[in-house]
Amino acid sequence: MAKTNKIYDTKLMELKELVRKIEYLKYTLNSLVYWDKITNMPEKGLEYRSQVMAYLSGELYKLFSDKKLRSCVSFFEGRKDNEKYVDSMVKRIKRNYSYVSSIPVKEYTQYITLIANAERQWEEAKRAKDFNKFAPYLEKIVDSFKAFAEYWGYEENPYDALIGYYEEGVTVKQIDSLAEELKLFVIELLSKIKGSGIYIEDNLFDIYIEKEQQKRLSEELLKNIGFDFSAGRLDEGMHPTTLASSPNDVRIITTYNDNDIRVGLFNTLHEGGKGIYEQTINSDLMGTMLAEVSSFGLEEGQARIYENIIGRSKGFWTSFYKTLQEICPQMSELSEDKFFRGINKVQPSLIRNDADELTYILHIIIRYEIEKDLINNKIKVSELPRVWNDKYKEYLGVEPKGDDEGVLQDIHWAAGYFGYFPSYFLANLTSAQFVAAMERQIGSVNELLSEGKLDLIHKWMADNVHSHGAIYSPTELIEKATGEKLESKYFVNYLQNKYFEVYQLNKN
């Protein structure tokens, strides 16, 4: 940071002061006021809380619209003498305001109203199992996003603009080639598993475990993977999520199911992966807008490492299963081996949220293919239920009985999350690619795990991923940490090894 240009230094200080305030407000709103809303707020508090949140959002919007901020951003944009972090900072600030501000106000307001009504309409349609009740709203939403894609801009495919909102620099072209290969592989692997004749029982898990035991277990799991409770919390909520006010205040929300220990276990491990990412971001980045995760997809990738690659491995349970049985004596009859197979059972099903690790990727690919085709006018909204059901039958061999367990199952489209599913796709691929890079440097993860050396894994991720916060875009960070562009081969390889073991398949 040894700039000698005085104007440059002054401008940089000015920019950082503006960013500080934005951060204070943004994290208060998103990570504290919102966190409280979903954990602690009494029900009658909702109306006033909504007003408060609308007010704070408005204030935040004002800060982003501040002329001083815009002029600072222009000053640094495109300069050759910026340090990397200044470039990243400026880019990230722009990303925070340009998506909204590039849409004409009137159109944006109409869209917000549309979404508010669409969510309610989606709920009603889902309850009635009738896509037609939701279709007129979805049509308008799709039209909105087609328009947004034009405002936001793209090089090849309008859907690129929507993906880019979540994952800077990721394109249809890139995903298409990776997804096609992966899809064929998973479908073939599924058929091998079916052909194996092995059926894994999972009524093994029909054991009542008290909430207090599950909480204790989740705490132990988080401590075990390196989550720092002096800089974070674990709470229960309706939906699992992780929210950070700063790397020193990271809050995990998990859910439990009294009659299936796996729900709490894997939700906690999933959110725990995000939690340690948030906690390990270099806190010197506070005040630069870069003390955040690089992207939603990269954070989700870390979640999948802890939920799946670590959390469903033999090595992890070799070292942790005793603790689980100590906390939950009800599980003492269940052998470690049966437990391991039970948490890795493959069973094609209709609902993405309940899918196993292997078939999950097909659910994501289906949504990706459909969104892409909708935005590119290749299918119409009215055709969606048929297209959806055909794909489920073709890829997964299952067929929804009603739209509620088919095309209406996810809230995402009603809530305007177009371009969001590719992040889940990215997450799966990066989880395996990061781990493969790590293994080249520090050896087999499974061995490290069975020796309880989670700290070495954490350290590698900290050095190569977490600590950098949002200095690098997801595509930059993947290349920097793994030496390659995004690949599907590592994930394919990982799945192959995992399921060949679980289902005792022959390599040829």
Add this chain to the structure above:
Amino acid sequence: MAKTNKIYDTKLMELKELVRKIEYLKYTLNSLVYWDKITNMPEKGLEYRSQVMAYLSGELYKLFSDKKLRSCVSFFEGRKDNEKYVDSMVKRIKRNYSYVSSIPVKEYTQYITLIANAERQWEEAKRAKDFNKFAPYLEKIVDSFKAFAEYWGYEENPYDALIGYYEEGVTVKQIDSLAEELKLFVIELLSKIKGSGIYIEDNLFDIYIEKEQQKRLSEELLKNIGFDFSAGRLDEGMHPTTLASSPNDVRIITTYNDNDIRVGLFNTLHEGGKGIYEQTINSDLMGTMLAEVSSFGLEEGQARIYENIIGRSKGFWTSFYKTLQEICPQMSELSEDKFFRGINKVQPSLIRNDADELTYILHIIIRYEIEKDLINNKIKVSELPRVWNDKYKEYLGVEPKGDDEGVLQDIHWAAGYFGYFPSYFLANLTSAQFVAAMERQIGSVNELLSEGKLDLIHKWMADNVHSHGAIYSPTELIEKATGEKLESKYFVNYLQNKYFEVYQLNKN
């Protein structure tokens, strides 16, 4: 609100819009961000949280300094055609900014720095049991408040300015006459109690009660007195307090002692009294700055009604003791009568926070007398330990061994709470005066309680006190609800009845 003056209406709307924003920020800061800090925040979150709170305070200060707000306030000030609530609103807004803004910025900044250091110094002095380590700081604090009194203004006594900061319209003249009478009465009653020869055992309460039981008990207590859990919460913290974001989101914090059930019981009842006050404020007052308690003293008065007049009455336990024993079977050996006497035991002691209901008032009077004399230059800071110890000996018959259990016991002076103790005084008097007025209308509280008719008590308080929020100043509200100015006779009468019964004294 049937004004026909168009400018008037426009101005009023403008004022209300400004007040809305102030409320959003003020309650977010004071009742949510602060609440989270003392209940949920992980320890490493402190540094960043302090920055966020400083930022939000600064923004709040800006809103209060807004020229538009000041000009609206001037527009309405002193007009004859205002409705009552408009007068109150304007007065309350001014109270929110004029105390700070009437002090020259430089002096105020010095004072803030002084306080920050004084608190640390007080802690150290208390640990060392050495008043001299704290004296130089206290001298500066007293000087600051002498100066503040001049800035804030007063008619007769400079200490009036400090009392008025907490209790609008309350003066030394008024308190002096009430305090003197009360002091003599309590001292005489104490000597009668000593002379009664009755000694109440209280090792009865040396019973281990688990945290979970105590929590359940506190919840039942709060439900019983009418606290609405769909518009509030109960949590545990270091210090009992109650914080409200709106009448629909009121959060009680209590403390427990595993080995003395009384700590949790009476902290919860005390805070519960505040909690139902906050919940019962007319929510139509939101957006006028008047959906708040009238004053700190009046809220404390409600707390004392529920903690003492209700919570230590025979009638209350006649209806509730069975519930207590159900939740805490460990208490099944202790008879209701012994329990009743145990919670009403009188025992002069050194520490205000641990004092019984009767001697508590003497602790408050001692602080009041000392503060008043300090501000009026009748005693010097250096004389404080001697003055303190003399008064404790004279009024309570006890003598501190060290300054830690004497003049250094409370943080208040170090934290700049000068003029605050009179609110405690007011609280005791109003608690009895309100209840007496209620009894004239709906009959004996003790009978209502033993019949479990707490809802009638709540309704009277709601109609006559709670619902009005801050429309009326404390002195106005006392007169409106009871038909009289503040009196000490009701509190005297209440204490007499209580202790004559507990200690079986003869009326003459």
